[in-house]
Amino acid sequence: xxxxxxxxxxxxxxxxxxxxxxxxxxxxxxxxxxxxxxxxxxxxxxxxxxxxxxxxxxxxxxxxxxxxxxxxxxxxxxxxxxxxxxxxxxxxxxxxxxxxxxxxxxxxxxxxxxxxxxxxxxxxxxxxxxxxxxxxxxxxxxxxxxxxxxxxxxxxxxxxx
Numbered sequence: 001x002x003x004x005x006x007x008x009x010x011x012x013x014x015x016x017x018x019x020x021x022x023x024x025x026x027x028x029x030x031x032x033x034x035x036x037x038x039x040x041x042x043x044x045x046x047x048x049x050x051x052x053x054x055x056x057x058x059x060x061x062x063x064x065x066x067x068x069x070x071x072x073x074x075x076x077x078x079x080x081x082x083x084x085x086x087x088x089x090x091x092x093x094x095x096x097x098x099x100x101x102x103x104x105x106x107x108x109x110x111x112x113x114x115x116x117x118x119x120x121x122x123x124x125x126x127x128x129x130x131x132x133x134x135x136x137x138x139x140x141x142x143x144x145x146x147x148x149x150x151x152x153x154x155x156x157x158x159x160x161x
Contacts, residue, residue, distance in 0.1 A: 073129035090156035105130040117143040
């Protein structure tokens, strides 16, 4: 009955987390309500059940909000090449020298990836977090994508000197 979702352990966004929690709570409440109806539960019991459901939903919203506000990831360091991801957009071009480190700052409220085509450079960027990624690629131009379904419009060019 309690089908856990990957959105609970690795939420792509607060909305994903909240949706998963509410879906699980909803399943439990439906089962409890069905059992109560079968056993002839009284009206006040139904009110308590609804109040409990609202309380759980409110707690899920609060936990989700706190998670977004308290998770920030790694800080920008001297020498890092900053890459800001906002509005579901990468910068058009990112230029880096082999051996430098990118500071990938996902300012969106949902998960993205920074995936360099035909290489091993693949970074998962949870919502509202930042991370660092070393670039150990030969000089050249590389296509960058976000490989999350629906994010096909997120492209960039990584130029390695």
